[in-house]
Amino acid sequence: MPRWLPPLIAIILGIALGLIYGWVINPVQFVDTTPDSLRADYRSDYVLMIAEAYHANQDAGIAARRLAVFGSDAPATIAAQALQTGQASGYAASDISLLQELTRAMQAYQPIPAPGNSP
Amino acid sequence: MRRFPWVSLAAVLAGFALGLIYAWVIAPVRYIDTTPNTLRADFKDQFRIAIAASYASTRDLGRAKARLALLGDGDSNQALTAQAQRMLAAGEPFDIVQQVAQLAADLQRGVAQAPPSTTTIATVSARIATQTATAPGSSLEAPTATIDLTASETVSTAGIFDTPTPRPTRTPIPTAGAPYALTKQDTVCNPNLTDGLMQITVVDRNSRQMPGVEIVITWSGGEEHFFTGLKPEIANGYADYIMQAGITYTVRIAGSGTPAPNLTAPACTDSSGQTYTGGLHLIFQQP
Structure with a gap:
C-alpha cells in the first residue's frame, strides 16, 4: 500500500465525520432569522399586510418603515417584488390591487431627511 | 509492537478542519426560504x-x-x-x-368586533354600570355613574373599510407628580362576570380615562404588573385582574400611587342561594 494512501483515507474519513456531525448529529437549527430570509410567499404576505394597513391609514412613512425590516432594498423595490410574487401566486384581485397601491405609494414616497443630514 | 498512527489521526483532524472551513468560510450557511x-x-x-x-x-x-x-x-x-x-x-x-x-x-x-365609531365614554360608563349591577337580594348598592366623564373624550376610532382611518382623538398622557389614590371601591356581585374579577379604572383629576398606566398588585409571596388601556372596547383607563378567593391583595399605581391595601374577593350569593366569588371595582384618581 502506498504511504500516502492512509493519510488520504484519514482525511476523507475526517471530512465524512464533519459532514455527519453537521448534517445528522447536530444539524443547523434555523432560529433568530430575519425577515429578508423569509420564503418569497411569506415575504409577499407580510408586504400585503403592510399594504392592507396602508390602504386604511394612507401613511406612506409608516409603510416605508415597516418595509425596512426586509433590509436595505428600496421600499418600492420590496413592494414591487411582492406584487410580482402575488401575481405569480394567483393572489385575489383585491389583494393585487392593494399591493399595486402600496407599490405606487412607495415609488412616490420621499422620506423626510433627518435634521442635520441635509447638505 | 505497532506504532500509534499519529499521522492518520492528524490527517483525520485536518480533514475535519477542512470540512469546517468549507462549511463556515467558503460556503457558509445562508438562511433562505425560512418560515x-x-x-x-x-x-x-x-x-x-x-x-x-x-x-x-x-x-x-x-x-x-x-x-x-x-x-x-x-x-x-x-x-x-x-x-x-x-x-x-x-x-x-x-x-x-x-x-x-x-x-x-x-x-x-372569537368574533371580529365591528369597527367602533366614535363612542363616548358615557356609553362605556353605562357598560361598566351594567357589569357591576348587584344580584337580586344583595345588600350592595348598584353603582351609579362612577366616572364623571366628558363627552368630548372618545374610546377608540378604528379603521373604516374603504376610507382612511379617522385619527384618534388625543390620548391623555399621565401627568407626573400627583399620586393616584383609591377614590371608590365597590363590591361587584354579578354571576355573569368571571369569579374574582377585579376591575380597575384609572382617571386623572378631570375624570378622564388614563390609558397606559402601570398598576402593581401584590400579595403575600407575589407581585404582578399590568396596564390600563388594553381593553379599549371597555374603556381606555380600564384594566382587570382575576383574584383568588382567600388571598389579600394590595393595589397601587406604579410610581406615585398610594397603595390600596386589604383587598379580597368577596363572597356573593346568587338568586338560588349558591355562594360564589364576587369581584371588586376600584377607581383610582389623581387628586
Whole structure:
C-alpha cells in the first residue's frame, strides 16, 4: 500500500465525520432569522399586510418603515417584488390591487431627511 | 509492537478542519426560504404589529388567525397581550398598541368586533354600570355613574373599510407628580362576570380615562404588573385582574400611587342561594 494512501483515507474519513456531525448529529437549527430570509410567499404576505394597513391609514412613512425590516432594498423595490410574487401566486384581485397601491405609494414616497443630514 | 498512527489521526483532524472551513468560510450557511416561526423575537413582534394593523383595516379575523399561526406561538392571544403590555411599557404609540390589544381581544371573543365609531365614554360608563349591577337580594348598592366623564373624550376610532382611518382623538398622557389614590371601591356581585374579577379604572383629576398606566398588585409571596388601556372596547383607563378567593391583595399605581391595601374577593350569593366569588371595582384618581 502506498504511504500516502492512509493519510488520504484519514482525511476523507475526517471530512465524512464533519459532514455527519453537521448534517445528522447536530444539524443547523434555523432560529433568530430575519425577515429578508423569509420564503418569497411569506415575504409577499407580510408586504400585503403592510399594504392592507396602508390602504386604511394612507401613511406612506409608516409603510416605508415597516418595509425596512426586509433590509436595505428600496421600499418600492420590496413592494414591487411582492406584487410580482402575488401575481405569480394567483393572489385575489383585491389583494393585487392593494399591493399595486402600496407599490405606487412607495415609488412616490420621499422620506423626510433627518435634521442635520441635509447638505 | 505497532506504532500509534499519529499521522492518520492528524490527517483525520485536518480533514475535519477542512470540512469546517468549507462549511463556515467558503460556503457558509445562508438562511433562505425560512418560515415566520424562525424569526428573531423582535421581528416576530414586528410581524404581529403588521398583522394587527392589517386586521384593523380589514377586520378579517380568519386571515389574522392564519397569519398568527405562522409564528408558532403556543397561545396567540397571550403573545399579543404580552406584546401590547411591553409596547405600552416602552412608550410606543398608543394607537399601534391599541391595534394589537384589539386583535387580542377579538381573538379571545372569537368574533371580529365591528369597527367602533366614535363612542363616548358615557356609553362605556353605562357598560361598566351594567357589569357591576348587584344580584337580586344583595345588600350592595348598584353603582351609579362612577366616572364623571366628558363627552368630548372618545374610546377608540378604528379603521373604516374603504376610507382612511379617522385619527384618534388625543390620548391623555399621565401627568407626573400627583399620586393616584383609591377614590371608590365597590363590591361587584354579578354571576355573569368571571369569579374574582377585579376591575380597575384609572382617571386623572378631570375624570378622564388614563390609558397606559402601570398598576402593581401584590400579595403575600407575589407581585404582578399590568396596564390600563388594553381593553379599549371597555374603556381606555380600564384594566382587570382575576383574584383568588382567600388571598389579600394590595393595589397601587406604579410610581406615585398610594397603595390600596386589604383587598379580597368577596363572597356573593346568587338568586338560588349558591355562594360564589364576587369581584371588586376600584377607581383610582389623581387628586
